[in-house]
Amino acid sequence: MSEEEAPRKRADARRNQQALLDAAAAVFVRSGVEAPVRDIAAAAGVGMGTIYRHFPTRADLVVAVYRHQVEACAEAGPALLASSGTPHAALAAWIDLFVDFLVTKHGLATAIRSDNAGPLHAYFLDRLVPVCAELLAAAAAAGEIRSDVAAFELMFGVGNLCAGVDPRYDARRLVGLLVAGLGSGGGGA
Amino acid sequence: MSEEEAPRKRADARRNQQALLDAAAAVFVRSGVEAPVRDIAAAAGVGMGTIYRHFPTRADLVVAVYRHQVEACAEAGPALLASSGTPHAALAAWIDLFVDFLVTKHGLATAIRSDNAGPLHAYFLDRLVPVCAELLAAAAAAGEIRSDVAAFELMFGVGNLCAGVDPRYDARRLVGLLVAGLGSGGGGA
DNA sequence: CACGATACGGAGCAATGTTCCGCTTAGCCC
């Protein structure tokens, strides 16, 4: 949607943009999502100006790098709802997917909430909250979970839970607890 | 414990340390825990050197400012266990206390996990994890909750959950869900 | 091939935490 014709950029511009995306992906794997912009520019073999012309903000670059994965996660929602035994199972499976995404990208969960990550934050939430809401509503309608928790709140909380990096901390397990708590007293303990 | 005799600092040094603590407390309330060190130094009417001699690191200053509140929270643990109806109730009440502490200090939860907050992180955890462990063990022994969640993990998760500042996000509610999840399937489900 | 729009590069700016070092002064001894 809103696929207005691209003004046909110059060849070197397109080339650089791709190089930047590849380099950023590589650097993010190696040094985490919080890697300095300079490092990424260096890895891509371009100057600071170039990186900022293509991605006005650090967050925009991160969004671009992970966009298709977020998309995949968003699309998996309805699919899981259709294929899983119960809405609650679908919800759990979907959140698992999301958590996997967050914890495999070193520092993503933390970066999402960083000061100047407004765009990042907004993008993730805008894209995934509706999906989560659908799963949540289905589970609530089936009487499997309480109905007083908003999708936004749940996503926000799950994102928060995925922030740590301590070896004795397993984000997945705590998220599991949270999802389990969702079912407790499904509308009245 | 380890109360080695203080080398009796100079009067102005003690005065400045106190001024720094007071100023920091004030600034933290006004601008959040992430306030620039320079602001605190200015508010206290001292130079940068002074602040760093008394508190080698930003985190050390934060720890010093909140130390007695953390202490109070730690001491409330056993008290709640003795006065509450059930260990689970005591645990919930205690975590509530902790959450209140975190959310009333603008940005504290976020700061705790910030890069160079090692000392902060370590102090909070060292002091409170044992208390949490006691409550957790009591509740588990009473068969009220599953027994496969470590105190460290729970504290870490609760701390993470308290990070956001969005108006449509209520950390307390999600922590409540988490604690509720603790009880679900008490050891299997 | 010439020329204008497009894109590039990287020095430079602002904000931060932290370190360093010459100057000041409290506190003791006479």
Added chain:
DNA sequence: GGGCTAAGCGGAACATTGCTCCGTATCGTG
């Protein structure tokens, strides 16, 4: 009261960020 010394102080300077600016190089079209 007057020195003297070490403890203490202030703040300039450094390193690391994200981000901006603008002179220069390059693309692609006529």
